[in-house]
Amino acid sequence: MSNPVLEIKNLHVWYRTYGGYSRVLDGVNLHVYKGEKVGLVGEAGCGKTTTMRSVLRILPEGQAHIPEGQILYHGNDILKMKPRELQQVRTRGISMIFQEPAAALNPVFTVGTQMFDVIKYSGLSKEESRKDNIKRLAIQAIKEVYIPDPERILNCYPNQLSGGMKQRICIAMAIVTARELLIADEPGTSLDVTIQDQVHRLLRGLVEKKEMSLIMITHSLGVARELTDRIYVMYAGNIVEVARTSDLFANPLHPYTLGLLSSVPKLTGGGVAEGIYGRIPDYLRPPGGCRFHPRCPRAVQRCREEKPLLRDLGDGHQVACFQV
Amino acid sequence: MKLHSYLLRRLLLSIFVLVGLSIVIFIIARVVPGDPARMALGPRAPQFAVDALREEMHLDKPLVAQYYYWIKGVATGDLGRSLVTKRGVLEDIMEFLPATMELVMVSAIFVIVFSILFGALAARYKDKWVDSVIRIMAYTGVAVPSFVLAVLFVLIFGYLWPVIPALGRLSAGVQPPVSITGLLTIDSLLTGDFPVFWDALKHLFLPALALAIGPIFQEARIIRSAMTDNMGKDYVAAAVGYGIPNHIIMGKYLLKPSLIPAVSVMGLDIASLMGNAFLVEVIFNWPGISRYGMEAMLRKDLNAISAVIIVFGLIFVLVNILVDLIVAYLDPRIRLGGKL
Structure with missing residues (x-):
């Protein structure tokens, strides 16, 4: 395969807090090829959003600190750009x-104002950035996310739209000018289930139509299974397992992945799902060795002392665990 | 749009506010010790003259009756006579109010322009030296009362370094323009008299600045904190992520939502300048209503006190309605939320 569109290498991100550095990302590796749809799965607070925000360099300025790592976009390091x-x-x-469409749209400007600026500053040629052309592009993008009456929507303020419409507008803004890679940070989480499903289908359709790559952040394995080709399972700032989507569900290996899978309630009944005991560690004092060991049913002495690295078990299935 | 009914409702409500205010000030002015008639006529006036004046002013009747006579006059546009100037209070106010209005309006322009400028700069360069300099200026500016600044300005510009006039509304020998609005700058512009306009503007600069500095920095701090607060919002991260240039984000997407909390405080601050201008007016020898009102209070000039307070109250009410309209303009959530 050709070179990846995006490749994250050994990314560490720390946040400055009053108690010292909160070491959230602990060497994340991830790559996306052209046209590939990749899932990034993990529970809340495991660093999914942090990873993706560092890609666009929109981490909170002054708080976030990146001690090491590279984020290569076609081989060029975004962190050094x-x-x-x-x-x-x-x-x-x-x-x-973004996850919260209500927060990602500016409440005091119309949808039109915000979309026009996104188009205007996207590096169009002089000819293309004429007012009527900008408006045409905006209307086209709104049509593409299946919102009726785009002209009216452009004059609306975000608070006049429903949650699903807001998220569609956010998607429209993200695709209004051509881009290679779309990062979707739990785009359905704040919506109700039926709307969530529509938004996911819409995303998949658009990404396939425009031949974009997609990184889908989600805490739901079900969503990832439906939408992605390959899945990264993340725990406490580490990628613990990578596999093709079908492989991951057929043959999950890492104890954390197994735990996640068993947390999904089954339609066949059989009582409440088992889940995983405990919670995400304190990033100010993360556990040594494997960060999952305090919650891991199979942890041994070695897991407490040494950090497991991703090992390739063939066919791109990688696991970071000594016990597999 | 329910703007009309909203305005109507607000105006009706403000009538109640003003009536309430008139009762309060009417009572306060009268329970303060001292006989207004005696004070008006002086200690050596014969008792019968004082009694005659008391009767004329209805001071011999119960408070309720006094209020009735007074409010009846007010309703018909007769605010009574001033015991000090011996003229109609309305006439006095018409003479002194424009000078203060002009001063406060120029102050308001200073406040609006510089508070936004300093607030935005401090937020843009948060925790850098620019922010620190503005912070120090802000603490000083808020802590030093305007009359101290006024004295300093008069000392510096009136005496040590006379580059800009520090006293009065016009230079000696300059013929004031025909009075149309009473605001010298506007009247001179209307009559096309540019030298007078320039002279009036120069005279406004120092007193307006002395009044404005406190509010400028108070509002600048509010704008700064609102902007730094909003910087952490997703919509700013999203705008950065879409590649919108920094100056557009700061000056447009961040500034507008951040102005909303400042506007309310700004409105009240600017309205309070009317009353707070007293010492500044005295120091700059500015013939304004604040000075007039303060003198009325010291001499227990009942009609003048009540009238001045009512005028201030009216201005507060109007400024507040204006502020609400501006906030509604800035924030569509309020404008379109249905509960205007």
Whole structure:
């Protein structure tokens, strides 16, 4: 296969807090090929969003600190880019959809104002950035996310739209000018289930139609199974398992993945799902060795002392666990 | 749009506010010790003259009756006579109010422009030296009362370094324009008299600045904290992520939502300048209503006190309605939320 569109190598992200550095990301590796749909799965607070926000360099300034790692976009390190190159990536390369559509839209500007600016500053030629052309692009994008009456929507303020419509508008803004990679940060989580499903289908359709790559952040294995080709399972700032989607469900290996799978309630009944005991560790004092060991049913002495690295078990199925 | 009915409701409500205010100030002015008639006529006036004046002013009747006579006059546009200037209070107010209005309006322009400028700069360069300099200026600016600044300005610009006039509304020998609005700058513009306009503007600069500095920095701090607060919002991260340039984000997407909390405080601050201008008016020898009202209080000039307070109350009410309209303009959630 050709070179990946995006490759994250050994990414560490720390947050400054009053208690010292909160070491959230602990060496994340991830890559996406052109046209590939990748899932990033893990429970809340495991660093999924942090990973993706560092890709666009929109982590809170002054708090986030990246001690090591690389984020390569077509081989160029985004973390070392000058403002101009970074702008290029943001306007032409990668766009992101946020978890909370209500928070991701500015409440005091109309949808139109916000969309027009996204188009206007996306590095169009002079001819293309004429007002009527910008409006045409915006209307086209709104049509593409299946919202009727785009002209009216452009004059609406975000609070006049429903949650599902807001998220569609966010998607429209992310695809309104051509981009190679779309990062969707739990786009359905704040919506109710039927709308959630519509939004996911819409995303998949658009990504396939425009031949974009997709990174889908989700805490739901079901969503990942439906939408992605390959899944990264993340726990406490580490990727613990990578596999093709079908492989992961057929043959899950990491104890955490097994735990996640057993947390899904089954339609066949059989009582409450088992789940995983305990919770995400304190990032100020993360456990040594494997960060999952305090919650792991199969932890041995070695897990407490040494950090397991991803091992390839063939066919791209990688696991970071000594016990597999 | 229910703007009309909203405005109507607010105006009706403000009538009650003003009536309440008139009762309060009417009582306060009268329970303060001292006989207004005696004070008006002086200690050596014969008792019968004082009694005659008391009767004329209805001071010999119970408070309720006094209020009735007074409010009846007010309703018909007769605010009574001033015991000090011996003229109709309305006439006095018409003479002194425009000077203060002009001063406060120029102050308001200073407040709006510089508070936004300083607030945005401090937020943009948060925790950098620009922010620290503005912070120090802000603490000083808020802590130093305007009359101290006024004295300093008069000392510096009136005496040590006379580059800009520090006293009065116009230079000696300058013929004031025909009074149309009473605001010298506007009247001179209307009559096309640009030298007078320029002279009036120069005279406004120092007193307006002395009044404005406190509110400028108070509002700048509010704007700064609102902006730094909003910087952490997803919509800002999203805008950055879409590649929208920084100056557009700061000056547009971050500034507008951040102005909303500042506008309410700004409105009240600017309205309070009317009353707080007293010492500044005295120091700059500015013939304004604040000074007039304060003198009325010291001399227990009942009609003048009540009238001045009612005028201030009216201005507060109007400014508050204006503020609500501006906030509604800035924030569609309020404008379109149905509960305007």
